[in-house]
Amino acid sequence: MSVVVPRTLTDALRAMAANPSALLLQGGTDLMVEINFNHRKPVDVIALRKIHELRAVKIDGETISIGAGLPYQEMESGQIAELVPALGQAARTVGSPQIRAAGSLGGNLGTCSPAGDGLPVLSALDAMINLRSANASRNVSIHEFMVGVKRNAKQPGEIIVSATVPIVRGWQGFAKVGVRNAMVISVASCCLVVDRTKGSIAVALGAVGPTVIRCRQAEQWLSTNVDLKQDAMIGAKLAKEFGERVANEARPIDDHRGTAEYRRHAVATLASRLLQRSGAR
Amino acid sequence: MSIDNEIYSLTVNGELHQVKDAWIGESLLYVLRERLGLPGAKGACEQGECGSCTVIIDGQAVCSCLVMAATAIDSEITTVESLAEKYGLTAVQDAFITEGGVQCGFCTPGLIVAIEHLLNKNAEPSELEIKEAISGNICRCTGYGRIFEAVTTAVATRKATQS
Numbered sequence: 001m002s003v004v005v006p007r008t009l010t011d012a013l014r015a016m017a018a019n020p021s022a023l024l025l026q027g028g029t030d031l032m033v034e035i036n037f038n039h040r041k042p043v044d045v046i047a048l049r050k051i052h053e054l055r056a057v058k059i060d061g062e063t064i065s066i067g068a069g070l071p072y073q074e075m076e077s078g079q080i081a082e083l084v085p086a087l088g089q090a091a092r093t094v095g096s097p098q099i100r101a102a103g104s105l106g107g108n109l110g111t112c113s114p115a116g117d118g119l120p121v122l123s124a125l126d127a128m129i130n131l132r133s134a135n136a137s138r139n140v141s142i143h144e145f146m147v148g149v150k151r152n153a154k155q156p157g158e159i160i161v162s163a164t165v166p167i168v169r170g171w172q173g174f175a176k177v178g179v180r181n182a183m184v185i186s187v188a189s190c191c192l193v194v195d196r197t198k199g200s201i202a203v204a205l206g207a208v209g210p211t212v213i214r215c216r217q218a219e220q221w222l223s224t225n226v227d228l229k230q231d232a233m234i235g236a237k238l239a240k241e242f243g244e245r246v247a248n249e250a251r252p253i254d255d256h257r258g259t260a261e262y263r264r265h266a267v268a269t270l271a272s273r274l275l276q277r278s279g280a281r
Numbered sequence: 282m283s284i285d286n287e288i289y290s291l292t293v294n295g296e297l298h299q300v301k302d303a304w305i306g307e308s309l310l311y312v313l314r315e316r317l318g319l320p321g322a323k324g325a326c327e328q329g330e331c332g333s334c335t336v337i338i339d340g341q342a343v344c345s346c347l348v349m350a351a352t353a354i355d356s357e358i359t360t361v362e363s364l365a366e367k368y369g370l371t372a373v374q375d376a377f378i379t380e381g382g383v384q385c386g387f388c389t390p391g392l393i394v395a396i397e398h399l400l401n402k403n404a405e406p407s408e409l410e411i412k413e414a415i416s417g418n419i420c421r422c423t424g425y426g427r428i429f430e431a432v433t434t435a436v437a438t439r440k441a442t443q444s
Contacts, residue, residue, distance in 0.1 A: 001305050003351040028347040029329055035306055036327040036346060042306055047352035071341075096417020097395070099329055101341040102348075182416035183330060 004046045009053045009132070012159060015046050017134035020156035022046045026054075026069055027102030029095070030111045054106065054161065059083070065130075065164040068106025072118070076100065084165060086124065086172040086191050090117045093176055096183045106160045109145065112152040115207040115257075119146065120191035121174055123204035123212045125165040131158045139164075146211040170196035170228075171278040176206070177266045179257070187258040190246070190270035194278050199229040203271055208263045209251040218245035218271070234279035243272030289351050293317060294363035305351050310334040312350035313360060321361035321390045332418030335391040336360050342398040344417075361390040364397055372438040373397055373431070382431035384423040392418045396432055404443075405436060 004022070006012040016022060022044040025031050034040040048054055054069030057080065064083050066075070072091040075081060081088025094100050094117050108116035109129060119142075122129075127142040131154060142163070145153045154160060172193040178184025189206035201222050203215040222242055226232060252263035288301045291312070298317050308327075313319045313336070322345050323333040329344040336345045337359040365371045373396050376382070383389050392415060399406055399414035406414065411432050420428060 003305050003349065005352050005354060025349060025352065028349060028352075032308055032347040032349060033328040035349075036308060045306070045349065045352075047349065049352055050355070073341075095329065096332060097414060098332055098335055098342055098344045098417040099347075101343050102329075183419075 001042060002044045004044075005050055006046065006048075007050050009051055009159070009161070012046060012048060012051055013132060013134045016157050016159060019044050019046075024048060024110060024159065026107045026110065027071065027104055029099055029103045030107060030113075048106070048159070056162070058162075059167075061167070063164050063166050065162045066105060067162050068109065068160040069104050072100040072103050073097070083167050084121070084125070084172070086121045086174045086193060087118070087165075090121045090174040090176075090189075090191065093117055093174070093186075099183075105163050109152065109160050109163070110154070112146055112148075112150050112211070114149060114209055114211050115186045115189070116212075117174075117176065117186060117189060117206065119212045120189055120204040120206040122163055122165065123214055124172070124191040124193045124202040125168065126202070127163045127165045129163055130161040131155075132161050133157045133159070137161075143214065149210045168193055168195050168197075170194040173274045173277055175270045175274055177270065185257065188252070188263045188266035188270065190267055190274060192271065192274040192278060194228055196229055196231070199223065199227065201228055203246055203274075205246070205250055205267050205271075207252075207257075208267055213249060213251065215246045215249040215271075217249060218242060221245055222275075232279055234276050236276070239272040239276045242275050243268035243270075246271035289354050291317075291350065291353055291358060292356065293319065293358045294360060295357075300350065307350050308346050309336070309338075309348040309350040309353055309358070310345040313345060313358075319360050319362055322394075323387055323390055325387065330419065331388070331391070332395060332415075333388050333391040335394040335418065337394060337398060342395055359394075361394050364393065371397065371435075372442070373400065373435040376431040376435035376438060377428075380427050380431040380434055382423060382428045388418055388420040388423075392420070392428060396435065400436065400439060404439065406432075 004015045023042045025047045054067045056067040058065040072094045075091035105118045108118040122142045128139045129145045174191045176186040176189035186207040191204045193202045205213045247264045247268035252260040325331045325333045329347045334345040
């Protein structure tokens with residue numbers, strides 16, 4: 001086994017080109033668990049923790065680009081949480097302080113578990129994922145990036161560099177359900193983004209399908225029933241029906257964290273609450 | 282930097298330690314305990330959920346079970362062993378004794394590291410900030426009430442000795 005600890009993205013890409021089958025290690029919160037439990041015995045590892053370029057945050061007025069290796073603790077408050085409140089909220093629900101010091105969007109994207117807390121936010125915001133290899137750079141929509149349970153569109157030799165999301169005018173929020181308040185993996189999660197400029201809404205669900213699910217039909221239904229360009233109170237009846245429509249688009253399964261029935265109920269409630277919060281003053 | 286000769290060095294508590302004759306994929310927790318003779322950090326869940334293996338790496342409190350030791354070369358690693366002077370106790374450690382914050386003691390080292398880390402950043406944390414800071418450290422027998430009291434006492438002691 002070999003371990004490479006590159007200092008720059010260029011060095012990391014060179015190492016990847018030399019050994020495209022090497023495993024990428026970012027914060028370790030997924031891969032090290034597999035290693036500790038003997039579920040995986042890596043042959044070669046390229047550790048990305050020392051690469052400062054992967055922690056860069058770039059803001060151009062309309063979009064914000066977040067380095068794939070930036071730990072969640074950096075998104076809990078400050079500029080990112082102000083510009084992308086749903087991401088700030090999601091970041092604050094990730095694991096524990098210890099996990100938030102290690103976990104990152106790049107890790108969520110690389111593992112591509114449907115329960116990754118950053119992913120519903122990236123989906124609701126139609127994020128673009130930048131992937132780089134030794135001689136190419138490409139941007140992939142989050143919707144094409146997430147392929148299935150723990151499967152993504154990253155090719156051998158590529159490294160996830162950043163996620164870019166628009167700075168949206170309007171309310172946005174993230175909520176999740178776990179078995180207790182602290183230190184939980186989502187049983188169900190939901191991100192809701194209202195775009196007041198476009199008059200549109202986006203809803204994405206986590207942990208209730210093979211990948212994060214965008215609820216296009218519920219979004220369409222709401223935008224034809226409510227003028228989303230206006231700041232409007234949302235009635236309880238409307239919010240309830242919206243929640244039910246969202247839940248209809250979920251594809252949950254029974255597993256060790258919860259039943260499909262419970263998950264469907266949970267996303268209905270989460271979506272309904274988030275919608276009501278969007279109209280609260 | 283590539284490590285494939287399976288010998289690497291880690292800076293732990295200010296001292297450089299060589300790790301050799303070890304599998305290079307080992308977690309930092311395992312290396313600290315089994316290779317370097319530093320058993321302060323405890324191993325329980327091995328998946329980052331219990332916090333009993335908490336150490337400080339480059340100023341961040343992290344679970345050492347989730348760090349591949351060989352990737353922590355050129356990092357400053359601080360474990361519970363180095364918090365107090367030899368044979369002494371920090372205000373936090375002392376408060377755990379006086380407030381009865383230790384029962385079986387297994388979660389204690391991780392909690393101590395997490396709390397020292399909190400108080401070094403924030404000398405007078407609010408109740409919520411204390412709870413948040415130890416939310417990644419699970420105790421199954423003492424109960425959080427006494428642990429919480431210990432933090433409150435440590436805050437007061439630290440304040441009194443600094444002024």
